[in-house]
Amino acid sequence: MWDYCGHSLEVARLRGATYADVRMMHHRQRDLTTKSGRVGTLGQSDSIGLGIRVVANGAWGFASTDQLTRDGVAACASQAVAIARSSALAKKENVRLAPEGTYIDSWQGPCVKDPFELPLESQLDLLLAVDAAMRQVKGVTLSETDMQFRKIDTWFASSSGSQIHQRRVTSGCGIVATAFQGGEIQKRSYPNSFGGQHVLGGYELIEAMELLRQAPRVAEEAVALHSAPQCPEKAGTLILGGSQLGLQIHESVGHPIELDRVLGQEANFAGTSFLTLDKLHNLRYASPIVNIVADARMAHGAGLGTFAYDDEGVPAQCIEVIRDGEFHGYLSSRETAHLIGLPRSGGTVRTEGWNRLPMIRMTNVSILPGPWTFENLIADTDDGILMDTNRSWSIDDRRYQFQFSTEIGWEIKGGKKGRMLKNPSYSGITTEFWNSCDAVTNADNWVLWGTPNCGKGQPMQVMGTGHGASPARFRNVKIGTAFSNQ
């Protein structure tokens, strides 16, 4: 592996590159699904290749190849340099990179039980048993389960002399019960919707989720939603469950703090950000009880955004994004760090695979736990709605105005959790919403949620991000607008 990396860097240098870095990656994936008692998807994939990024004539070029021979990687490096020279045809300034150290290292993420080494039967048997348990509940019209495992080896080398090998195994699972009745579709998911929960780790995650124990409750709630009253339309108190708060952070904090968006580099596709550079250290983003970090270190937890080095070879870091409600930090790269006065990159550049250009991505963007127990939070709420498990999410291209709906809601009356509500939704403006937060629950309720499907970039790259969150309360929120005037 290192031979191919080294050879491609040498060819890039000989062709005139002033900087180059190369990622050789081996990506293995297993996908299992069931639907209504039968195996749905059963597949495994294996992909290995090399991508090289170069600066030549002061501009960027990137090329990738699956031709893993000395000639193949040499041709790829030459193509990257040629592309960089083409880029220079429409160049304004030379690329400038923040300084970074040289590292020779090897790191492996946590994985107690390698899912690729365990018998497939046990994985399928569990999913089929869970699937059957959901269908035992009368009224369930569709039952679905899934598991997904990935093992990614990355060999990174740069013309500065770094050589870093990393292995990351991620595991995920989810179950969904759907009930169609009287012209209405309701569903419940566990541990989260849209693929479930995903972490950096092995099959131990799947075991910890206790899918079989949760299946009857999930199915019963899907059916019960049909008898539940519609979530009212009003301005009021909102309590968000942890997974929904994780997605709220993803959309209304994680994306706005991406410095490439702020600088206009995503203007045509993902959009820009309301967090213009003048707002750094100068914006009350949230109420003073809110503290949010972007932390890629293992110390934060084994999330989808956890690693030892990013894909520019920069060590993992913890970035203080919101401290006591004030905005203090962007996600940056070696190319953008100097624009916000940083001496080095924040270490948040990541790539989906060997054939994609690394770019600024979220790591683990998490709210830090507060002092409240969940029970005390409910008891302290006189009139509110608790919403849990995302059903839809949407936010404008500058990340101001958002609307979320969840699978389920419950009334909170007089400090007690009351009747179930169907079709809950809420909406707002990012900073107004975060400034209305008046309670965050404690570490006992804090989970590092995994979002496996964050899309960004052109060509599109799908990345896994982590979001630590515990249930929190927000005041005077607009509730129920998604279904008004229909």
Add this chain to the structure above:
Amino acid sequence: MSALKKQSDSKRTPAVALRAERELHQIAARVLRLAKERGVPETEVHIDETIQALTRFANNTIHQNVAEQGLVVSIRTVVEGCTARVTTNRVDEDSLRSAIDNCLSLASHQPKDPRLLPMPGKQKYGAVRHFSPATAALTADDRARAVKNACQFAEKRGQVAAGIFSSGQSQSVLVNSRELSAAYRQTHATFSVTMQQGSAASWAKANSGDVRQVDPPALAKIASEKAARAQNPVECEPGKYTVVLEPAAALDLVGFLFYDFAATAVADKRSCLSGRVGKAIFGENITITDDPYHPLQLGAPFDGEGIPRQRVVLVDGGVVKNLVYSRRSAKQAGKKPTGHGFPLPNEYGEAPLNLVVEGGKTSLEEMIASTDQGLLVTRLWYIREVDPYEKIMTGMTRDGLFQIEKGKISHAARNFRFNQSVLKMLRNVECLGPARRATGEEAFEMVVPPMKIRNFHFSEVTKF
């Protein structure tokens, strides 16, 4: 052809070529031979080769410029009613043998599927020509020059350009051990540009199998002129409005219906068409077909199992007439497969991927002229499903929302959030323009007209 006009042959970056089709057939034959040696009763091999390049620009400069080349071999085996799929990008004999063994291992560890059908035999396919040599020959220098022109155009107008110019070529070969053999190749090119002027922006995008049908200077001009008109937006009250949706906006909403036409989705009761097939649920002026042979469409003439794609009338005069079927869903429903199945094994069944919404004769200008109070929508963004059965979608307007007053565009308007049932929307279409190949960011490309629609529901307004 404008992207190619000023190229200098002496300094061209080299174009990269796809392998000869026979090389892919040779790899496929090797897989079938190795599987036969393993005693596998049925084997399917699907090989995809892709060459893609994309030049990305922002702040009037190229900031990302990438190229990729890859080949993927996907193998499906069937043994005693059990099937699985393994995919690899390594084509040496040992790797292929290992992939077959992995596939057999996966398949053997699952319960027998009594509904699994034998693989299909030889098929006949309709002719499609979607490969443009001019597009395949496009180089990084060609793209860079077109981008440079767009950036200079922006600078002259005090604007900032961002976007992409991408091009690529791909080929697929699908064979199985029952002598089915299918092959397809295509090219594609996309130019997308956002012009920003102060805090306002607008956008234009085109996609085609032939780069000569993509005109970057014309697209840059459209986006630039609309960005200039998008200054100082007024804030309108949320509510129900008559809207004129440009094709990209219409595409991104109607495109969300595509999976609802899958017979498997209807059988699973997760389609908005469950219980509605045969009923008039749209306006009489709505006719939708799935047509891979339409001259403005791209895509292979066969599905994931190698069954020929059929042209299917999905909606005729507002009535849901047909669904699309894979072999399995067709057998369950007592129908013939329509050639829309996904590669097996999968839980989703099938979907129409070449939607064509029949157009009308009203031009966009006539739609605006006939509107007393309304909004012109350039583009929609971040569309998600709020209610799956009523098909209520939410999302934002983006990059050019304009107020129409007394038949004329009067002001730019601040962007709105909508919560709108697509079913109701397609009952409220007052008139349609000529259909064209449209491209956005939410749905895949389709042929769709601009639409004038009454009572479109905007629920909230944002800050710009």
